[in-house]
Amino acid sequence: MARLAYTLVVLALLPWALLHLLWRARRQPAYLEHWGERFGRFPQRNPAGPLIWLHAVSVGETRAAQPLVAALRARHPGHRILITHMTPTGRETSEAIFGDTVERCYLPYDTPWAMRRFLRCFRPVVGVIMETELWPNLIAACRAADIPLLLVNARLSDRSARRYARFSRLSREAVAGLSAISCIGDGDAQRLRALGAGDAAVFGSVKFDMAPPEAQLALGSAFRNRLGGRPVFLCASTREGEEALILDAWRQRADARALLAIVPRHPQRFGAVAALAESKGMVVSRRSADREVPTETEVWIGDSMGEMFAYYAAADVAFVGGSLLDYGSQNFIEPCAVGTPVMIGPSTFNFADAAREALACGAARNISDADELVAVALHLLRDEPARSAMGAAGKAFAARHRGATAKNLELISGFIPAAS
Secondary structure, rough: HHHHHHHHHHHHHHHHHHHHHHHOOOOHHHHHHHHHOOOOOOOOOOOOOEEEEEEEEOOHHHHHHHHHHHHHHHOOOEEEEEEEEEEHHHHHHHHHHHHHOOOEEEEOOOOOHHHHHHHHHHHEEEEEEEOOOHHHHHHHHHHHHOEEEEEEOOOOOOHHHHHHHHHHHHHHHHHHHOOOEEOHHHHHHHHHHHHHHOEEEOOOOOOHOOOOOHHEEEEHHHHHHOOOOOEEEEEEEEEOOOOHHHHHHHHHHHOOOEEEEEEEEOOOHHHHHHHHHOOOHHHHHHHOOOOOOOOEEEEEEEOOOOHHHHHHHHEEEEEEEOOOOOOOOOOOOOHHOOOOOOOEEOOOOOHHHHHHHHHHHHOOOOOHHHHHHHHHHHHHHHHHHHHHHHHHHHHHHHHHOOHHHHHHHHHHHHOOOOOO
């Protein structure tokens, strides 16, 4: 009965979902593409060989899936891989990272018939959901079709756990329907068990296994040359509302030689953030210009996809967005892996355990507001020994936690029939 009530709510919300797609398409036209997939409509296919399916809702999950996809391709070379998404940016990230080595589509909205059509069309031998996406009708459809569905690299904050707990019967049925769960940390496992998961292993995060690609490091060196050797303070994966605070604080205290680089989290905001900086009287250049950055530039906007490692490699000091305001933080493991000193704000519930350890071992510094952020950044730009110590601690921190991909590979492989 709980799932029936949930399905009725999903149906009632479908008209709103269509309006939402149209609204988002005003700034991101890709939302108008592949609508049929969102309702379980897929072209006729002639599948050749068994298929492994991974669901990565958006950009962060897609990037996190990179080492796991590589491991699955190496272990199961006779299997095709399908990656599903919910956002155009996730799909574009998949195209940039994997090209035509994987298949991709949108996962339908969670109605029983759309999920059944999806499973009948692709016939995966196993399904893998990255991080935490609990779709009750999808889980029920997989159980009915005898398709193992795993939740891997799972994270569940206190806030999300409370939200799921409001619908305890539905959540309990959903997590109990999963074939296996692997979590990032002990806290995530405990919260999932409290929701009704029978078992939840703790493997750590596959994001620690994302080694900086040599091509990205080389691009970072090219960026440094374009920036003219100036000290660079990078604000990466910033979220709405954070850029205005950072720009105001930077204008009040900035060293004339230092360059502020901002890479917004969502590509549809690239233009808006550049316009915001210009409206404050600042001289702005953009990465998409693909040329030397003029010496009078005060703010450099990183308006490209799939180059985050390069931005970190080009920076002297980095701040990871989504942590200054209450978004829970974006991934700060990447700058640690590159060896770039990193700062994070007070909101880190998406990476709570990792944030505590990174701060404790000196791999990161915590700031409380934009004024403190800029003050600490300028201090670090002048203190090369402190930057070196933080960078070394960051690399050690990232190396210490590697290995989750191999554990998840073994878990997933155990559900892939030898006959497939």
